[in-house]
Amino acid sequence: xxxxxxxxxxxxxxxxxxxxxxxxxxxxxxxxxxxxxxxxxxxxxxxxxxxxxxxxxxxxxxxxxxxxxxxxxxxxxxxxxxxxxxxxxxxxxxxxxxxxxxxxxxxxxxxxxxxxxxxxxxxxxxxxxxxxxxxxxxxxxxxxxxxxxxxxxxxxxxxxxxxxxxxxxxxxxxxxxxxxxxxxxxxxxxxxxxxxxxxxxxxxxxxxxxxxxxxxxxxxxxxxxxxxxxxxxxxxxxxxxxxxxxxxxxxxxxxxxxxxxxxxxxxxxxxxxxxxxxxxxxxxxxxxxxxxxxxxxxxxxxxxxxxxxxxxxxxxxxxxxxxxxxxxxxxxxxxxxxxxxxxxxxxxxxxxxxxxxxxxxxxxxxxxxxxxxxxxxxxxxxxxxxxxxxxxxxxxxxxxxxxxxxxxxxxxxxxxxxxx
Numbered sequence: 001x002x003x004x005x006x007x008x009x010x011x012x013x014x015x016x017x018x019x020x021x022x023x024x025x026x027x028x029x030x031x032x033x034x035x036x037x038x039x040x041x042x043x044x045x046x047x048x049x050x051x052x053x054x055x056x057x058x059x060x061x062x063x064x065x066x067x068x069x070x071x072x073x074x075x076x077x078x079x080x081x082x083x084x085x086x087x088x089x090x091x092x093x094x095x096x097x098x099x100x101x102x103x104x105x106x107x108x109x110x111x112x113x114x115x116x117x118x119x120x121x122x123x124x125x126x127x128x129x130x131x132x133x134x135x136x137x138x139x140x141x142x143x144x145x146x147x148x149x150x151x152x153x154x155x156x157x158x159x160x161x162x163x164x165x166x167x168x169x170x171x172x173x174x175x176x177x178x179x180x181x182x183x184x185x186x187x188x189x190x191x192x193x194x195x196x197x198x199x200x201x202x203x204x205x206x207x208x209x210x211x212x213x214x215x216x217x218x219x220x221x222x223x224x225x226x227x228x229x230x231x232x233x234x235x236x237x238x239x240x241x242x243x244x245x246x247x248x249x250x251x252x253x254x255x256x257x258x259x260x261x262x263x264x265x266x267x268x269x270x271x272x273x274x275x276x277x278x279x280x281x282x283x284x285x286x287x288x289x290x291x292x293x294x295x296x297x298x299x300x301x302x303x304x305x306x307x308x309x310x311x312x313x314x315x316x317x318x319x320x321x322x323x324x325x326x327x328x329x330x331x332x333x334x335x336x337x338x339x340x341x342x343x344x345x346x347x348x349x350x351x352x353x354x355x356x357x358x359x360x361x362x363x364x365x366x367x368x369x370x371x372x373x374x375x376x377x378x379x380x381x382x383x384x385x386x387x388x389x390x391x392x393x394x395x396x397x398x399x400x401x402x403x404x405x406x407x408x409x410x411x412x413x414x415x416x417x418x419x420x
Contacts (some may be wrong), residue, residue, distance in 0.1 A: 009116070009124030019323045021127065024310050025109050028129040028152040035148060037107040037131055042086040044111065045069075048076040053292050054085035054261055065114040079113035083130040083304055084261070084286065085293065091134055092295040102135035103300070109307075121277030121309050130283075132302035134290075139234055142265040142285060142301050143241035149269060149281060149303055150247045156310070157319040161280060163247065164268045166255035167235040168203070169227050170287065171263070177226035178202055188216045206256045209276075224253045231264060238265050257282060261289040265301065271309070273316030280313055281305030328419055329356040330377035332368040334384035341408060342383055342393070348412050354419065372398065379418060381411070 006012050013021055029039075052062050067079040080086050087106055091097060096104045109129045116122055131148070133141045146163065153161055169177060185198040185205055194213065198205050206217065227235070242249055249267075257266045266284035274280070283303025290298035314321070331346050333339040342358065349356040357375055359368035365382075372380045382394040382403075392405040395414060406414045 009118035011123065020311055020321055021307055023321045023323055024156065024307050025129055027156045028305055029107060029109065031148045031151045032107040032131050035144065037105040040087055040090055040106040040108050041110065042090050045077045045079050046086055048078045050085050050089055050293060051078055051081060054289050055082060065116055067113050067115060081112055081114045083108055083110065083112065083128060084132060084302055087132050088134060088289060089293060092290065097135050097298055103133040103141060104135055105133050107131040121274055121312055123308060127307035128304045129307060130302060130304035132300060134300040135298045137287065137299035139237035140241060142238045145283065145301060145303055146242050146267055147245045147247055149305060156314060156321065158313055158317065160273060160317055161269055161271045161313065163249040164252040164255050164270060165249045166252050166266050167227060167231055167264050168262055168266050169223055169231050169264065173226055173228035173231055177221065177223050180221045180226065184220050203256050206254060222253045234264055257284055261286040261292065263287045271313040271316065274309060274312055277309065280309040325355060325376055327355050327357045327375040327377045329354055329379045329381060329415055330372040330375045331356065331381040332359045332372060334365060337385060337388055338383040341388060342381055345381065345411050349415060352412055352416060354415060379415060
């Protein structure tokens with residue numbers, strides 16, 4: 001055995017399961033590409049201040065979960081715990097918002113890192129696909145992103161997920177609610193850390209999952225009762241557009257996303273088959289984040305969907321994805337001349353777009369055919385010295401067992417015809 005193992009709370013993606021993860025990433029990205037979103041990729045680490053300003057000093061992510069490091073030059077960096085702040089930073093740095101085509105629509109896929117208690121569905125290294133629409137305040141954008149996420153999940157065959165929807169208000173009405181909520185929280189018997197959080201961002205207390213805290217929150221003032229007319233109208237338009245698209249959602253007046261930058265529309269995708277880690281994705285509007293990290297006012301909205309949890313949700317529903325064969329054709333060569341001929345054929349097949357592999361290591365017929373079976377190939381090419389003397393290669397159908405001699409010069413076309 002190897003001396004080393006993957007660090008606690010992380011995982012290795014290896015075949016064949018890795019193919020499922022790739023298929024999930026592709027399915028989530030596909031509707032985004034069809035809707036004007038371009039791909040962006042950011043570094044795996046950023047300046048610590050980017051996250052402390054944007055995500056929020058009061059969040060568990062910043063106070064407890066970020067992996068931070070100091071470089072030899074004294075720079076303080078953090079492995080990215082989420083994607084939105086990094087993507088917005090990249091868009092601002094590249095001046096994408098100044099190119100006259102707002103909103104800037106971007107999507108991304110990558111790994112993120114949080115020091116959390118490792119458990120099923122909660123990892124210290126995890127994968128997300130996300131989307132951001134930067135620079136426009138329009139309920140149609142909020143609705144678009146909710147609809148695209150729903151489309152992605154359904155294209156995978158996922159059915160037992162729910163969409164929760166709420167509004168967090170804006171800079172006009174949220175301060176009034178904040179004051180009312182803080183007044184309520186001050187009457188509760190909370191631990192010192194939660195009391196401190198309540199003074200910095202009381203909405204974060206509503207997101208506390210501990211039963212002893214939730215029990216005390218019964219009767220807390222609801223944000224919906226404090227929304228200004230503009231926020232009410234905005235939220236109703238989002239609801240109407242999502243409903244008109246045939247997407248079912250649930251109003252959840254207690255829904256609070258765990259990051260400080262959210263305003264107005266907030267939503268979450270949950271799957272009840274995952275136990276305590278039921279959230280498979282979420283997002284919302286973050287109209288003030290650009291200014292928080294030193295940019296101009298750029299109202300924006302986005303989401304991130306967890307690839308790991310989406311895979312777990314598919315497994316919970318028993319959904320098997322149609323994964324393309326890794327290998328369509330496997331070549332078994334017996335003898336040096338056959339190796340040269342079939343290796344050339346495999347190369348030609350690959351160039352023609354056929355997934356082909358070769359029996360390496362000079363194995364005998366029995367061992368090589370075992371490799372062919374393990375590969376999952378539909379067809380196997382078998383050739384020895386006698387076959388080549390006759391100018392043919394044996395083309396074997398691995399499902400029926402039927403074997404047909406095919407002229408060497410005709411192999412590529414014969415294989416393509418069989419696979420078609």
